[in-house]
Each structure stands twice: as C-alpha cells, then as structure tokens.
Amino acid sequence: MIGIPAVSHVLPSLDIIRELAARGHRVTYANDPAVRDLVTGAGAELVPCSSTLPVADNLWPDDPIAAMSLFLDDAVQALPQLRAVYDDDPADLYLYDIGAYAARALAEAQGRSLLQLSPTLVGWDGYDQEVAAHLWELPGASAYRERFAGWLAGCGATTTDVDAFSSRPERALALIPYAMQPHADRVDRRRVTFVGPCFDLSADKDAWSRPAGAANVLLISLGSAYTRRPEFYRQCLAAFGDLPGWHVVLQIGRHTDPGELGDIPANVEVHPWVPQRAILEQADAFVTHAGMGGCGEGLLAGVPMIAVPQAAEQFQNAHRLVELGVARRIDTEDATAEALRTALRELVSDPEVGRRSARLQAEARAEGGTTRAADLIEGMLSPRGGSPETS
Numbered sequence: 001m002i003g004i005p006a007v008s009h010v011l012p013s014l015d016i017i018r019e020l021a022a023r024g025h026r027v028t029y030a031n032d033p034a035v036r037d038l039v040t041g042a043g044a045e046l047v048p049c050s051s052t053l054p055v056a057d058n059l060w061p062d063d064p065i066a067a068m069s070l071f072l073d074d075a076v077q078a079l080p081q082l083r084a085v086y087d088d089d090p091a092d093l094y095l096y097d098i099g100a101y102a103a104r105a106l107a108e109a110q111g112r113s114l115l116q117l118s119p120t121l122v123g124w125d126g127y128d129q130e131v132a133a134h135l136w137e138l139p140g141a142s143a144y145r146e147r148f149a150g151w152l153a154g155c156g157a158t159t160t161d162v163d164a165f166s167s168r169p170e171r172a173l174a175l176i177p178y179a180m181q182p183h184a185d186r187v188d189r190r191r192v193t194f195v196g197p198c199f200d201l202s203a204d205k206d207a208w209s210r211p212a213g214a215a216n217v218l219l220i221s222l223g224s225a226y227t228r229r230p231e232f233y234r235q236c237l238a239a240f241g242d243l244p245g246w247h248v249v250l251q252i253g254r255h256t257d258p259g260e261l262g263d264i265p266a267n268v269e270v271h272p273w274v275p276q277r278a279i280l281e282q283a284d285a286f287v288t289h290a291g292m293g294g295c296g297e298g299l300l301a302g303v304p305m306i307a308v309p310q311a312a313e314q315f316q317n318a319h320r321l322v323e324l325g326v327a328r329r330i331d332t333e334d335a336t337a338e339a340l341r342t343a344l345r346e347l348v349s350d351p352e353v354g355r356r357s358a359r360l361q362a363e364a365r366a367e368g369g370t371t372r373a374a375d376l377i378e379g380m381l382s383p384r385g386g387s388p389e390t391s
Contacts, residue, residue: 001044001095001117002082002103004074005032007057007224008293009097010039012119012175015198016095018042025381028091030082030103053099058225058255058309065140066380072148075101079155082106093380104165109156113380115375116169116198120176123167124186132163134180171380172375176292177299177364178230180320193376196367197296199277207275208286210282214247219279219385220287223276223294226310227253228334238337241265249279254360260334263299277301285344290329299326304347304354308335325356 001015003010010031019045023025029039030047034056037045052074054060061067064298079102086106093113096103098120107114131312135141145162152160158163164328168315178184178194210217220236233252238249241264248268252258258270280286280301288294295317298305305327307318321327328343347353 001097002025002030002049002100002106003035004052004053004055004071004099005034005051006099007035007038008291009099009119012293012296013095013097013117013198014038014042015378016117016372016373017044017199018177019370020377023374023378030085030344039119042127047082047085049078052077055225058228058258063138064135065138065144068135069140069144071099071101072144072151075100075105076151079105081349086110095377095379102168104159104169105152105155105157108135108158114170115377115380116172118169118172118174118176118192121316122172122174122187122192123183124181124183125188126183126186127167134166154182173376175296175373177296177360179324179360179363180292180295180317181297182316182320194367195373195376196364196369197293197300198370199297199300200370207278208249208282209316211247216247216285216348217279217282218246218248218285219251219274219276219283220248221251221274221276221294222253222289222308222310223291224253225291226289227251228255229310230256232308232332232335233261235335235337236340237261237265237268239270239340243267243307243341246319249283250272251276283337285348287340290314290321292317295321296364299360299364301359302357304357306330306340306343310330326353326360348375 017029025056027044029044030049031039031049032051036046053070082102083106090110090112093115094103094107095115095117098116098118104114121150136145148162157165170235173190174194175198176189177196181187214373218240233250236250240246246267250268250270251274252270252272256273264270280297280303281301285310286298286303287306288298290309291314305321306328307321308319309315309329317331322329328347330339330343
C-alpha cells in the first residue's frame, strides 16, 4: 500500500490492510512516519516515505490549482524514495490512495499490478467535461498540466495523459456507499467496484458507553482537518446543551482549546478525539462536516445527519445526503443555535427519515465492506491475476 499521511485518507482502507495481514500476506505500507502507529497497528510494515503535504498544520491553500500542485510536488519527491525500496523488492500488487500519484508511476514503470483504493467519489463518464474542464480554465492550470505531463514523460509511467493518469485508474475499489456516488449509473463498472465503507463495526464497540439515563445521543464532529471552529462549537452548546433527554458528545480536534467554549453544560462531554464509529453505533443523530468518511459511517450506523460542510467535496456530499432524505444541510455561516436545534427536532421526529436511514444502512452493509474488498484483492494476487469483479 502506498498512501499519504492525511488521516482521512488512511483510515478508510486501514481495515483492509489489517485483514490482508491477518490472512497471512506480507503487507508493506509506504507512508510518512507521522502515521507509523496506524500502519503498524494494522499489521503492516511501514516503509518510511516522507511527505511534503501540509497535513500536520492543515495549511491547505484555497486556490484549487495550488492545492493540486502540492500533490504533484509530493509525488515528484516521493517517487525516488519509493524506488529506493521497491526497485529491489517489487510488490506483487500495489494498492494506492487517490493522492499518491507516485504509486501509479512506480507500478507502471515496473509493469506490476495496480489497484486504487478510493476513499471518496470516483469519476464517471463525462467527468472530464463536467468537472475537470472547469479546473483547467483557472489561472495557473496550463503551467500545472505542463509540469505534470513533463514529469509523466520522464518518470517511467506508461500512462502519460494527465487526465487519465490522475482521474481514471485502470482498476479501483470505491470504499464508499454506492448511494453517495454522483452519477453512479455512469461509472464504468468494468474498472470500479463499490465495496462500501470498510470498517470493522465490532472492533471498537466497547470504546464508548452510552450514559445511563440518556434517552438520546448526539455526536458532533467536523472530522480531522477542519476542526478550528470555536464559534460553531459554541453555537452547538447553545443549541443542544441541557436539551431534555439528550446526551451530547462534542469532538473539537486538537486545534481548539476547550476554554474557548465557555461553560460546558452537564449533558455534554468534550474531547479532542473520539471513537466515532463506537459512538455512532449507539447514537440517534450526527452533526457532521460531510466528509465522505463521516457520511459512510453515518449511513452504516443508520442515523439522521445535520451536514455542516467545510470544504471541497463536502458541499456535494451534504447535498447528496439531503437528496437521500436522511439529512439537513446548514452552512457554517447559518449554523445558529436555533437553526441547529430546529434541524435536529425535525429529523428525529420524521418517521420517513427513520425509514430511509434504515434502508440505506442495510444497502451499505450489503455491499460487502472489508471482507469483500480483501477477497477481490486476493483474486488479483492469484496466478491468473485479473480485475476485480464488476458489480
């Protein structure tokens, strides 16, 4: 496996790594030493590959071309590190994250099998014209594409078209609920297999216990990246603090000081990090930033959601949750205590929301998750090789 050190990109496939190691495969994982504990804890051998991505301080540029350039820069400096290890010890199969461009270049140069593990939406027929084409009209896009094409021409990759290399993997497992995929009917199912979120739902079931007497539980989390939102947290405390019958778990990340929140109501517990899946399995509602990981966990748990998107694809994800009938979307600037409280009451009192949540939960769990993903990967490791099943 070759990845990037963003936690939101490591966690979605980590149980697949754990399952493959448990089945007796030798699994190496090339990534920054910052995620060493996650990698080794899953039973993989860490191959140190330092990253230049600004994940530690979350200092991502607002300009999309500048952000894309960071991933290209990271790939350029990562590829020699990968070659120093894998040229003498090539893998039978390379798994790779969507942001790890150097992985595809390495595998193509070696002529080895390659499989992308996508933690978010995948491209569809028409994606280049409907989405990517707008990016290429932005300032700096031409220079970026020229630099990317120059790197591809000299790095040993056999796919030298920038669009094909960056957004059209030969084979991929989509680790998201099929229901969350835009234009799902236009996804090439010969290349992409949807296996749903890959979590061991029983792994951390004892990591959190519902307090005695709590009629309802609400989890509030903006994930791992966009957590410096003290005013939003204060609005949440005003909305849900001392709400009769509700116990609230508030995750604030490591960039917010709890002292900035003021008095904490008795029914609220505040933490920098929480065992999210364990809480969701016992929760009745979820306030989320609508990252794809959080959306998948919410659907697997069958809980209605209040989506407060923060960046990038989260706005599209929030819109999709609303389309599915299991969420209300409130943008950050509109997230007043009154709006949040009203959304919660409407969601939990609507029986149709409950029915839709239960149906989507069943569909997501039926996609197979970790076991199916590992089975498909083992199929690519067999003597005949081949592609993941198309379904």
